[in-house]
Amino acid sequence: MEEEDDCPELVPIDPKPPVSSVGQIPVTIITGYLGAGKTTLLNYILTEQHNKRIAVILNEFGEGSALEKSLAVSQAGELYEEWLELRNGCLCCSVKDNGLKAIENLMEKKGKFDYILLETTGLADPGAVASMFWVDAELGSDIYLDGIVTVIDAKYGLQQLSEEKAEGLLNEAARQIALADLTIINKTDLVSGEDLDRVKDTVRSINGLVKIVETQRSRVDLSEVLDLHSFDTENAANLSEKLHLMRSPHPHLDKSILTVTFEVPGDLSEDALNLFVQDLLWEKLFLNKGGQPMTVIRLKGIVALAGKDHQVMLQGVHELYELNETPERWEENVRINRLVFIGRNLDKDVLQEHFLARVLHKLDN
């Protein structure tokens, strides 16, 4: 199965003190199904006034569309085997196979840019790309993952989401939405208000946390796309509020991917939480009532660890996760863990049962 192919080395991570992204270069991953409007979005961002020198990485993953895309981005006609500097100071390059070489190249050019946009092809799994940047940040690099943006075709999005996949394979369009921090529903000029609402409902039911904006020609307010700080512990209060307001989703087309959320009061045992998350993300030990293993694509939470005054943020992408202490202190006597799981074959009751049985800190031991 494809998810197992690129499993990185997995190391449990202790909660770290509040992380700040000051001085680091943000990376925004732009993904979306074929033809949704990703290149149009890149072009738009590159040509808007933003006072940023943006580096663009086109991640072709061995497909043949690089030339076309590069041309679209530069509007100049060159091939970018090397870096190309655009007139407004933006940089462009295309990457083969994976982004690691590109990161090395980028770091050599450090100082020449202050934002990275990485576009993955329509069929790539952005989770693998995202975790690569995450690991890199862990290794003390100067870049950090700012957010995952998924562009959706308002006209064909539902059709793409309902495409049947072979047994065991995820619908890529649904996976891209599951991973996203922001979804841009593009080409709204091509659909009625009713159809647009159906697309929005479906997106929301896959990913109950994601922010949705609607666009034509991918024209989006740049402040909606850039500098989202989606993984920043500074955002803890915001995330906590969002998790609190979330409700269980409605059924949707691709029923296999959905959002599950629950709240549990009390302190958690840190070791038990690590084991729980590892059994869930890595070992895929938890089965739903139909006997299928639950697969989590994105995981977020604000949790109370025993002995810690500060709220701890749990973030999971693909098979990586992190626990980071946030600047937010718990108020006296109101320590409520809030968790959101986005993935396939998820069963809220079963998950919550496992969680309650295993992770709550037992006072008597």
Ligand SMILES: Nc1nc2c(ncn2[C@@H]2O[C@H](COP(=O)(O)OP(=O)(O)OP(=O)(O)O)[C@@H](O)[C@H]2O)c(=O)[nH]1
């Ligand atoms: N009608 C309409 N067409 C759009 C809109 N946005 C983009 N397009 C067109 O849709 C087509 C695909 O747009 P791209 O930006 O190339 O899409 P992409 O996601 O980069 O496509 P791939 O590289 O194939 O994955 C192009 O012909 C665009 O001109 C829109 O809002 N409305």
